[in-house]
Amino acid sequence: MEDRSHKVLLALVMLFLFAVIVLQYVCPGTECQLLRLRALSPAAAADPYRAEDETPARFVPRFNFSADDLLRRVDFNIKGDDLIVFLHIQKTGGTTFGRHLVRNIQLEQPCECRAGQKKCTCHRPGKRETWLFSRFSTGWSCGLHADWTELTNCVPSVVDSKKEVRLRPSRNFYYITILRDPVSRYLSEWRHVQRGATWKASLHVCDGRSPTTEELPSCYTGDDWSGCSLQEFMDCPYNLANNRQVRMLSDLSLVGCYNLSVMPEEQRNKVLLDSAKENLKRMAFFGLTEFQRKTQYLFEKTFNMNFISPFTQYNSTRASSVEIDKQTQQRIEALNFLDMELYDYAKDLFLQRYQYMRQKEHQEARRKRQEQRKILRAKQAHLREQGENSSSTDYTGNVERWRR
Numbered sequence: 001m002e003d004r005s006h007k008v009l010l011a012l013v014m015l016f017l018f019a020v021i022v023l024q025y026v027c028p029g030t031e032c033q034l035l036r037l038r039a040l041s042p043a044a045a046a047d048p049y050r051a052e053d054e055t056p057a058r059f060v061p062r063f064n065f066s067a068d069d070l071l072r073r074v075d076f077n078i079k080g081d082d083l084i085v086f087l088h089i090q091k092t093g094g095t096t097f098g099r100h101l102v103r104n105i106q107l108e109q110p111c112e113c114r115a116g117q118k119k120c121t122c123h124r125p126g127k128r129e130t131w132l133f134s135r136f137s138t139g140w141s142c143g144l145h146a147d148w149t150e151l152t153n154c155v156p157s158v159v160d161s162k163k164e165v166r167l168r169p170s171r172n173f174y175y176i177t178i179l180r181d182p183v184s185r186y187l188s189e190w191r192h193v194q195r196g197a198t199w200k201a202s203l204h205v206c207d208g209r210s211p212t213t214e215e216l217p218s219c220y221t222g223d224d225w226s227g228c229s230l231q232e233f234m235d236c237p238y239n240l241a242n243n244r245q246v247r248m249l250s251d252l253s254l255v256g257c258y259n260l261s262v263m264p265e266e267q268r269n270k271v272l273l274d275s276a277k278e279n280l281k282r283m284a285f286f287g288l289t290e291f292q293r294k295t296q297y298l299f300e301k302t303f304n305m306n307f308i309s310p311f312t313q314y315n316s317t318r319a320s321s322v323e324i325d326k327q328t329q330q331r332i333e334a335l336n337f338l339d340m341e342l343y344d345y346a347k348d349l350f351l352q353r354y355q356y357m358r359q360k361e362h363q364e365a366r367r368k369r370q371e372q373r374k375i376l377r378a379k380q381a382h383l384r385e386q387g388e389n390s391s392s393t394d395y396t397g398n399v400e401r402w403r404r
Helices: 002-026 030-040 048-053 094-103 148-159 182-194 230-235 244-249 265-282 292-303 326-335 337-403
Strands: 083-087 173-179 285-288
Touching: 083 094, 083 148, 094 173, 148 173, 173 292, 173 337, 182 230, 182 244, 182 326, 182 337, 230 326, 244 265, 244 337, 265 337, 285 292, 285 337, 292 337, 326 337
Parallel strands: 083 173, 173 285
Antiparallel strands: none
């Protein structure tokens, strides 16, 4: 019985080897070589982006975006005057991404990061001027966690403050940011506040001034809100954690900044959400915490800058360790209903951009292979023609010698 099983196994092995040999002769091209590699090594054939981020096998878009909305390739001139501006939203993984920007990009002149210093020096090649406006390069120059309204009004004057207006260069400002699932982000912020974080240094400047205490009351009376329960965190009606991502990405000037009496709440919410969506869509780049490798891929394709080592997907965070019941989750979603809608929009746009860029990449690779085949066929035809001419010449020469 055992001898028979060995014979069956040997027959299967021989059949497999025969199939590989036949495939080699029938299909010797590049595509078939890839097919053979996939057949012999299924693990190597897996898409690293899908494998790490656990993307659904089939993504069905919900929103209609134009090709201009999906194609993100900017002509970023690091040697010129262009500037990348990182809008850092609290508890979205921005700290990790910010460190990637200063420590993990292949540059002609890498950022200089010294041990014990919070900021790195990111100069342009041959210049003593930064190409990156972020927490880890320029610090909080426009205020702690400055939002879209603050940054767009502050950055141009900060980077060119020492120059006269007429001497300031005509720069391209490329804004980038990172978003996160609203429930996870909210829980992460609560845990951070619970440990003593306040972000008191945030200026919230809008239309030239910071909000009054009446416009923006505090949720706590002491120095901080450390030790607060999740229930207390959710119960404060002035909590800036609610819909933070929409507020950080919208133009607050459109709704009278922090003055809630300017327009009805429903109208205000619609204006804020529409503004956040439009600003996000027009940004040079945005990534999602839940899709680290895709975030890396899209940044590299957008700016034509490559990271040294791949991003890592951390699915376990302090927020993920918080166990909440369904009712609590629904309440958090209700408190962040604008962020929930923005994130659905952002995720759809992000995945469509990823698919679009991958398709473009595959099309370009296919075009290059076709060009290489044409060149190869032309060379082979030229060699055959030379061979035929050589044979004809040799034959004619031999006839002449025979006649002598």
